Each structure stands twice: as C-alpha cells, then as structure tokens.
Amino acid sequence: MNIAVIGTGYVGLVTGVCLSEIGNDVTCIDIDEEKVETLRSGKSPIYEEGLEELLQTNIQRERLHFTSNYEEGLAAKEVIFLAVGTPQGADGSADLTFLNTVCSDIVKYLHNDVVLVTKSTVPIGTNEHIKANIERIAVTNLSVRVVSNPEFLRQGSAVYDTFNGDRIVLGSEDDEAMEIMEEIYRPYNIPIVKTDLRSAEMIKYASNTFLATKISFINEIANLCEHVGANVDDVANGIGMDSRIGGRFLKAGIGYGGSCFPKDTNAIITLGNRVDYPMFILESVQYVNEKQTDLLVDKIIKRFSGSIENKTIAILGLAFKANTDDMRGAPSIQVAHRIIDAGAKINAYDPVAVENAKSVLPKEVNYERTIEGALNQANCAVILTDWKEIKEYPISLFRQHLSYPMVFDGRNCFSLEKFNGSDIEYHSVGRPAINRQN
Ligand SMILES: NC(=O)c1ccc[n+]([C@@H]2O[C@H](COP(=O)([O-])OP(=O)(O)OC[C@H]3O[C@@H](n4cnc5c(N)ncnc54)[C@H](O)[C@@H]3O)[C@@H](O)[C@H]2O)c1
Numbered sequence: 318m319n320i321a322v323i324g325t326g327y328v329g330l331v332t333g334v335c336l337s338e339i340g341n342d343v344t345c346i347d348i349d350e351e352k353v354e355t356l357r358s359g360k361s362p363i364y365e366e367g368l369e370e371l372l373q374t375n376i377q378r379e380r381l382h383f384t385s386n387y388e389e390g391l392a393a394k395e396v397i398f399l400a401v402g403t404p405q406g407a408d409g410s411a412d413l414t415f416l417n418t419v420c421s422d423i424v425k426y427l428h429n430d431v432v433l434v435t436k437s438t439v440p441i442g443t444n445e446h447i448k449a450n451i452e453r454i455a456v457t458n459l460s461v462r463v464v465s466n467p468e469f470l471r472q473g474s475a476v477y478d479t480f481n482g483d484r485i486v487l488g489s490e491d492d493e494a495m496e497i498m499e500e501i502y503r504p505y506n507i508p509i510v511k512t513d514l515r516s517a518e519m520i521k522y523a524s525n526t527f528l529a530t531k532i533s534f535i536n537e538i539a540n541l542c543e544h545v546g547a548n549v550d551d552v553a554n555g556i557g558m559d560s561r562i563g564g565r566f567l568k569a570g571i572g573y574g575g576s577c578f579p580k581d582t583n584a585i586i587t588l589g590n591r592v593d594y595p596m597f598i599l600e601s602v603q604y605v606n607e608k609q610t611d612l613l614v615d616k617i618i619k620r621f622s623g624s625i626e627n628k629t630i631a632i633l634g635l636a637f638k639a640n641t642d643d644m645r646g647a648p649s650i651q652v653a654h655r656i657i658d659a660g661a662k663i664n665a666y667d668p669v670a671v672e673n674a675k676s677v678l679p680k681e682v683n684y685e686r687t688i689e690g691a692l693n694q695a696n697c698a699v700i701l702t703d704w705k706e707i708k709e710y711p712i713s714l715f716r717q718h719l720s721y722p723m724v725f726d727g728r729n730c731f732s733l734e735k736f737n738g739s740d741i742e743y744h745s746v747g748r749p750a751i752n753r754q755n
C-alpha cells in the first residue's frame with residue numbers, strides 16, 4: 318500500500334519504519350528539514366532500540382522515503398497517518414495547533430481518495446471535527462475517510478511494541494476505511510478492536526490515565542509503607558499476583574513522567590471540567606504524582622539536617638525512563654531545580670539523555686561521562702532512572718567513589734538484601750532505610 322506518515326517523532330517515525338518493514342511503500346513527511354536530512358542519511362534522530370537498523374534496511378529497499386515537501390510526500394497516497402505532537406496547552410488541554418495546520422495543509426495536495434488516520438492522541442470529538450473540516454474544504458468529488466487509530470507504544474521499546482502490541486484500536490464510521498486499515502495491519506497479527514471515532518479517542522485517554530492511576534496508587538501505598546514499616550515491593554508483588562489487579566505498572570518510585578501520562582491526565586481533567594464533570598480520581602492521581610518527586614528531595618534535605626547547601630549530589634539517570642533519551646516530563650527536571658535552588662552542586666550522569674537534558678536542566682548542572690565521574694567525592698548519590706547499568710552497578714563502588722556512602726534510590730533499583738551487611742546507607746521508596754545513621 319502507498320502510505321504517507323506526517324510527523325516523524327517517536328510515533329510517526331516508528332509507525333513509518335515498521336509499516337515499510339512489513340512491505341508498504343512509506344513516505345514520512347516532517348517540516349523539520351534538518352530531521353528529514355538526518356533520516357535520509359539513515360540516522361535516527363531518537364534513541365530507540367532496533368529503529369536505526371530497520372530504518373537503514375528499508376531505505377535501501379527503496380520503500381521508505383523522507384521529505385519536507387507535502388506535494389511530493391502526498392502524491393498518490395492511499396492512506397495518510399497523522400502523527401504530529403498534541404502537547405499540553407496553557408489551560409491543560411491538548412493543543413491541536415500542529416494537527417489543525419496539517420489538516421488544512423494536506424487538503425491542497427489531495428488528488429485522489431484517501432484514508433486519513435489519526436495516530437496522535439486527541440480529545441474526544443477531534444476526529445469528527447477533522448472530518449467535517451476536510452469535507453468542507455476538500456474538492457467535492459474526493460472521498461476522505463477518517464479513522465481514529467490511537468497509538469499505544471512505549472518509548473524505549475517502541476519498535477517491539479509496534480510488532481507485539483496487545484491490541485490495535487480502530488475507530489471509524491466508514492466500513493471501507495476499516496477494511497483498508499485491517500488489511501494494512503494484518504501482517505502484525507495483533508487483535509483489532511473496532512469502534513466508533515469517539516470511543517477510540519476515549520480508549521487512548523482511558524488507557525493512559527488508568528496506568529497513571531495504578532502508579533499513583535502504588536506510590537501512595539509506598540508512602541504509607543514508609544510510615545508503618547512495610548515494604549512496598551512485597552506489597553506490590555502480593556497484590557499483583559491477584560489476576561484481577563495484575564502486577565504491571567505497580568513499581569513505586571518518584572512518580573510518572575514522559576510526554577504522555579502527565580499531559581494526557583491533564584487533558585482529560587480539563588475536558589471533564591469543560592463538560593462540568595470533574596474527574597476526582599484523576600485530580601488525586603495528578604496531585605500524588607506531583608508530590609512524589611518532592612518527597613524524595615525532602616528526604617535528602619532532611620537527612621542532611623535541613624540543608625544541602627554546598628553539598629555535591631551525584632544524579633544517576635536523567636531520562637524520564639530507561640532506554641530513551643527523552644527528557645519530556647522527566648522527574649529529574651524538578652529534582653535538579655530543587656537541588657540547585659537549595660544551594661547544592663549536581664554531578665549528573667545519563668548514558669544517552671545528556672544532550673537533551675542540557676536544554677531543560679538548570680545551567681549549573683555538571684555532566685559526567687561515567688557513573689564514577691558523577692559519584693566522585695559527592696556527598697550522596699540519587700538514582701532517578703533505572704538504566705540497566707545503574708541497576709547492575711556494583712554497590713561497593715558507591716563506597717569507593719562517594720565521599721560518604723549514601724544512596725537515595727528513586728526507582729527501587731536494588732534489593733534491600735544487597736545493602737544489608739554493607740556500610741552503605743540506602744534509602745528507597747516505600748521500603749525501610751538500610752544502615753540509616755540518623
Ligand atoms: N511519544 C510516545 O510515546 C507516544 C505514544 C503514543 C501516542 N503519542 C501521541 O502521538 C503524538 C506524537 O507524539 P510524538 O512523541 O511522536 O511527538 P514528537 O514531538 O516527538 O514528534 C512530532 C513531529 O511532528 C513534526 N511536525 C510538527 N508539525 C508538523 C507539520 N505541520 N507537518 C509535518 N510534521 C510536523 C515535528 O517536527 C516532530 O518531528 C502525540 O499526540 C502523542 O501524544 C505519543
């Protein structure tokens with residue numbers, strides 16, 4: 318099939334590359350010319366496991382193309398995927414500026430019938446607006462069939478998730494469009510959920526906000542565990558084994574971040590307020606999440622008797638989660654600002670996110686190329702991302718490189734047993750502190 322994908326970010330690029338891998342001819346369009354040049358040369362502008370390999374293979378097979386020219390990119394396409402950003406607007410709702418621009422731009426270049434597929438996460442009702450607007454401005458004898466096809470990939474495992482998703486959601490009122498979409502996705506062999514446009518849009522928000530709810534729930538339980546001497550890892554394991562609850566997304570820590578959970582939770586809360594149906598659970602989910610990052614910093618400051626002025630803090634991990642270079646919504650941003658504002662120095666390490674971190678962290682942060690470089694003579698280490706190399710770091714090296722052996726683990730990377738019997742002071746989330754000195 319001849320496909321265009323508009324927007325080559327985490328979603329658009331992975332979608333385009335994977336659709337070409339299963340045999341389609343795909344042209345990815347982006348207004349960012351530098352990005353397009355990078356992609357044409359076979360380099361991925363984002364860090365995603367397995368992506369660059371597939372990118373290069375399919376460019377060589379001549380079925381994956383990149384352009385910033387709409388006319389060239391849209392020529393003779395049967396299906397157009399929309400995958401531009403829908404960031405959080407000033408009032409908390411999803412900002413549809415990019416999407417609206419694309420929709421009015423593409424109309425000028427449509428010369429044949431087409432299926433228009435929205436992958437971007439959009440508020441309920443958006444696809445109906447798209448459909449109405451396009452019908453209003455498009456050439457009358459053209460058929461533009463609109464499909465909502467929300468994306469569920471996770472950053473860091475985006476290629477894997479595309480080929481191994483739990484389900485594909487297709488929303489449309491148009492049977493022919495549904496058939497075309499089912500044909501495109503058949504090679505993935507993933508169950509398809511078919512619904513109307515509005516329900517498809519709602520499935521995306523309900524999924525993300527439910528997962529965010531699980532995380533805030535376990536974080537709230539974790540905080541209570543600390544007060545009453547229980548261990549949240551055991552609690553999560555114990556409740557997760559109940560198949561009605563399920564064990565995933567019950568990892569306590571410094572709260573959820575990223576480009577999706579915070580903004581999508583905000584968008585649905587804003588939508589609820591707009592239709593006069595306040596989302597009480599989600600407001601609490603958001604409140605718990607915002608507090609969670611602060612709790613870790615409060616714990617550090619308290620341990621230093623109320624002041625971290627002139628202390629040096631080693632931060633291990635900056636990205637919002639492991640296996641990505643994305644800093645959008647990363648808890649490290651809030652943590653770094655608070656630490657710098659409190660008068661301490663930061664030596665930071667992340668295996669891939671440093672370049673992106675430089676534009677969002679305070680300018681005072683010093684970046685190191687190795688874990689040892691960050692630990693070197695620091696007063697304590699703070700773990701903010703559970704990168705494999707951090708989780709597997711030999712704990713004796715904390716002792717060797719820090720000026721005082723103390724670790725604050727915001728991701729519960731280590732088992733408590735590892736620190737029992739050592740002389741390293743270890744604080745984590747929702748679990749008893751080990752070797753606490755005061
Ligand atoms: N990042 C994720 O893991 C993820 C997962 C599921 C859904 N989503 C949703 O998918 C959408 C895209 O997210 P993302 O993270 O890939 O965004 P992104 O910001 O990484 O990428 C968006 C891309 O669109 C391009 N763009 C903007 N305006 C354009 C235009 N007029 N024409 C062509 N290209 C244009 C930008 O240059 C950029 O490359 C959002 O709605 C998001 O909520 C994201």
Ligand SMILES: O=c1ccn([C@@H]2O[C@H](COP(=O)(O)OP(=O)(O)O[C@H]3O[C@H](CO)[C@@H](O)[C@H](O)[C@H]3O)[C@@H](O)[C@H]2O)c(=O)[nH]1
Pocket residue numbers: 438468469470471472473525528532565566567568569570571572573574575576577578637638
């Ligand atoms: O038990 C958990 C699981 C996750 N997180 C945190 O939650 C955030 C989001 O993690 P994850 O969901 O793995 O990453 P995303 O790439 O943001 O993916 C989410 O957001 C995407 C964008 O909408 C969706 O497509 C995915 O299905 C959804 O999982 C990160 O900060 C994680 O550290 C936890 O704190 N505890």
